[in-house]
Amino acid sequence: MTEPEKGPLGLRRGRGARERILIAARQLFREQGINSTGIDQLCSVAGVSKRTLYQHFASKDEVIAEHLRRFDPDILPGVFDCADLTPRERLLAAFEINAPLCPFIAAAVEIQDPDHPARALSRDYKTAFATRFADTAREAGAAHPEQLGEQLALLLDGASARGRVFSTESFATAAAIAAVLVDNALPTAAALPGARGGTGS
Template identity: 80%
Template sequence: MTELEKGPRGQRRGRGARERILSASQQLFREQGINGTGMDQLCAVAEVSKRTLYQHFAGKDDLIAEGLRRFDPGILPEVFDRTDLTPRERLLAVFDIHAPLCPFIAAAVEIQDPGHPARVLARDYKKAFAARLTDTAREAGATDPEQLGEQLALLLDGASARSRVLNTEAFTTAAAIAVVLVDNAIPTAVTPAPAPTPAGASAV
C-alpha cells in the first residue's frame, strides 16, 4: 500500500504528487514565465510540501527539462504520421495544430546558459522538427526540401513568438504564407502539349 503524504493545507494526498507538480509548473511557466515562478508558489498551486517537491525533483531546472521532454516527444505525430493526408497536406496541417505558445522558445529566451538541459532540449527539438518538415517536403516533391523545411520552421517559430509577445493569433496569417511557400516549392505536373499536326493531314 502506498504511503500517503499531507499537503500544505493538511489534505491527505496520494501518488499523484509528481504529476501535480509537473502540471503546476507547466501552467505557471506558461502564464508568468520560468523566472517569474517561485518554488513556494509552485508548491502552493500543486498542493504539496516543499519537502515532497524536492523528493521528486532536484529543483526548478529538473522541472523545466522534464516538462520539455513531455511536451512533444514524438515530434507532432498527430500530423506527421497521418496516412490519410498527402505530404503537402501534412505540411500545411502543422499550422493548424502547432502550439501557439512554444515552451521551447520560452525556455531558450529565459535561460541564458547554452549548456542548460532545457536549452539543449530546445535546440535538439527545433532541429528534429525542421528535419521532419524537410522529410515531408521531400515526400511532397519539393525541388529544395531543405530550404522549404527551414522556411516553414522559421515561419512557425515566428508565428509562435509573435503570438506570445502580442497575445494575438498569428497562425492564420502564417498558414496563408505557408500555402504560398509550399505551392512555389512543389512543381505542378505539366500537361504535355499536343503534337503538331503534320502538314496535309487533317486533325481528328
C-alpha cells in the same frame, strides 16, 4: 472511507505528486514565465511539500527539463504521421494547430546559460521539428526539402511568438505564406489541390 483531500488544482493529495508538480509547472511557466516561478509557489500550486518535490526532482532545473521533455516528444504525430493527408496537406496542417507560445522558445529566451539542460532540449526539439518538415517536404517531391523545412519551421515559430505579443490570428497569416512557399517548392502536379504528390500512388 474518507475521500482524500484535494489540492489547488483539484488533484488528490498523496497520489501522483510527480504529475501534480509537472501540471503545476506547465500552468505557472505558461502564465508567468519560468524565472518568475519559485519553488515555494510551485509546491503550493501542486499541493506538495518541498521535501516531496525534492524526492522527485533534484532541482527546479530538473522540473523545467522534464516539463519540456513531455511537451511534444513525437513532434506533432497527429500531423506528420497522419496517413489520411497528402504530404502537402501535412506540411500545411501544422499551421492549423494554433498552439500557444512554444515552451521551448520561452525557455530559450528566459534561460541564458547555454549549458542549461533546457537550452539543449530546446535546440534538439527545434532541430527535430525542422527535420520533420524537411522529411515531409522530401516525400512531397520538393527539390530542396531541407531549405523548405527550415523556412516552414521558422515561419511557425514566428507565428507563435507574434501571436503571443499581439494576440492576433498570426497563424492564419502564416498558413497563407506557408501555402505559397510549399506550392513554389513542389512540382506543379504535387501542388494541385487533392493531388497525392510524392506518394507514388
